[in-house]
Amino acid sequence: MRYSAALPHTPADIALVRLSRWADKGRLWWFVAALLAIRKGPSRRAALRGLAALGIASAVANLVGKPLLPRRRPAAEAVPEVRRLRIHPTSSSFPSGHAASAAAFVTAAALESPRLGAALIPLGTAVAYSRLHTGVHWPSDIGAGAALGAFTALATRHWWPPHPDARAHTTHPADAPALPEGERVLTVVNRSSGTASDDPTPTIRARWPRTELLHTEPGTELRLQLTEELRHHGGRIRALGAAGGDGTVAAVAAVAADHGLPLALIPTGTLNHFARDLGIRDLADTDVAIRAGSAVGIDLGEVEVDTDHDTVRRQFINTASLGGYPEMVRLRETIERHHPRWPSAIVAMARTLRHARPLRIRLNGEDMLVWLLFVGNGTYAPKGVIPSHRPALDTGLLDVRYLRADKRYSRTRFLLAVVTNTLATSHVYAQRDLAEVDVVLLDGNRRIATDGEVGPLGHRFRFRSRPSALSVYRPRTPTP
Known part of the structure; x- marks a missing residue:
């Protein structure tokens, strides 16, 4: 001193x-x-x-x-x-x-x-x-x-393991054509993803002057809009591009997988979990890959939903869930009409948790009562309450997690396990890696959420992993 x-x-x-x-x-x-x-x-x-x-x-x-x-x-x-x-x-x-x-x-x-x-x-x-x-x-x-x-x-x-700054692993290279300047690429652009003032169209046009652009239309089913546009081009399109958040990418990925087309990813949304796991930071990364024809095969999650009238099939690139999350998304969208996105999400979560009611389900033949069911496309890490990333994208497995409601003080015990980081030995929280999951609701219909988007109302949900069903452009080596 x-x-x-x-x-x-x-x-x-x-x-x-x-x-x-x-x-x-x-x-x-x-x-x-x-x-x-x-x-x-x-x-x-x-x-x-x-x-x-x-x-x-x-x-x-x-x-x-x-x-x-x-x-x-x-x-x-x-x-x-x-x-x-x-x-x-x-x-x-x-x-x-x-x-x-x-x-x-x-x-x-x-x-x-x-x-x-x-x-x-x-x-x-x-x-x-x-x-x-x-x-x-x-x-x-x-x-x-x-x-x-x-x-x-x-x-x-x-409680919060650091996120490894490395892209997810896959051992499945995929055949994809080299398409410099976006030639014969149909790129879907969702201008409402991310910030309203950040329209990616000029950037895409500058990098890919020969691409075909398709802007999403509010109130129109994107899958149907994209399928109709492909039919209009009569087989000339060799790849599909997706500029938007995970919801937009999931819809384009589903069409790409159905038509056997590779996906060119342009992350412009708010979260972009899928792009982060792939190691795609921006359009420049995808441009390097599409010029070289470098692509990988990754798994695609799929769920068949039995409604009261028919069966609906949906694909997901990240996660699907039943329980409180779909209700939270619907409430957030309602509040979001008059208030900013993040405050709307916080208010919606608080209200949903307060009024949550458990689900009576039959999971692969076992009857149980759960607060929430989470299904991830691939095995996520860490195995605790907040899955943050996927070390690999070609495991052929689904990451299934649920919080049981048929145990005494389950929510209190769950919170204690989170605080003490003992979820691995908890009797109220479970995690399994499965290739297929069959979930039957025993008391009515509920909505499913896939990649943050609210899906159809159903009473039976059959989840499965489709190994290497989707080809995605990615540079051969990580960009510095």
Whole structure:
């Protein structure tokens, strides 16, 4: 402390004072997170994990550490007047909340992107040191706070495993024609995917001047619209492109699989889970693959829905589900007519969970009561409550998960298992990898949701995996 106080006066004194104030209540890190969240992928995940770790570390430091371990702060006179803060803190000195927040955010960001974490280390170090330089913390306060923050960030892996920044594996190459400039490619464009002001049409036209564009029409069944357009072109089309979110891609993928055409993926939607697993970041990645004729074969999920009048067949590229999720999607769409998408989703989820009722089903011949049934196209990881990615896209299996409602205090036990990360041994939550699943509703009809879109009302649902049924353009090697 004396050594720091004896350092000669430099412009860095004012900079560190301002930095210390900017970091009050985590404001600096919220600003950094906002900047990181602009870009999808590891950057956005780093921002989310960083804020989660910051919140936990700050709460532990200020609500637990300081009350339990009171310690006086250094006297204001310990450092030159030019370095002193206008308002000298009066709370316990141990541990440093600023150091805890800085270490938590930087460490959490490094878990998602080591390069990003390395770039943030100087800023985090400067924030921590600023508390010593301004004379409001002892060095041991800062060391303890930094250790607490780093430990908190590492602990988030217990519930939220870092997403591997690698594309899913497949051992099935597929035959696909090389179509430079989008020649003989029919590209479906959903201009309502993502932000309303971000129409991908000009970008597609610039990259693929010879492609045929088909814009989705509100209120029109996309599968029927696309099938009619293919009939109109009379066999001239050699591949289908899809510019939109997972719902749009799923509809185009179903038609592509039925007609034996490869799919050219252009991620422009909000989430793009399918593109992320494939390792397709943008149109440039797909353009590299389509010029080289590089494609892979992946599995496609399929469900046959028995309604009161007929049987409807739907394909899904990511997930299908029964229970609360379809109702939440329908409610979100209703609220979304007058309010933004994300607040609408939060309100819809809260209302759905509050009024959820269990399903009486017969799953592969076994009668049970469940709150929710999830079916993934392929085996997802992690095996906990939030499946986030697929290590492989050609397993020929479905990832089946459900929460039982016929066990006492099932929802409470489920929440405890989530908190303690013991879902693998839970008696109320189950996960299986199956090639086929037969689900019969024993008390009426319910709607199914596939890839976030609400589907038909039915009483029997037969799920199966169609191995390597879909060919997708993908570069032979991951793009840097």
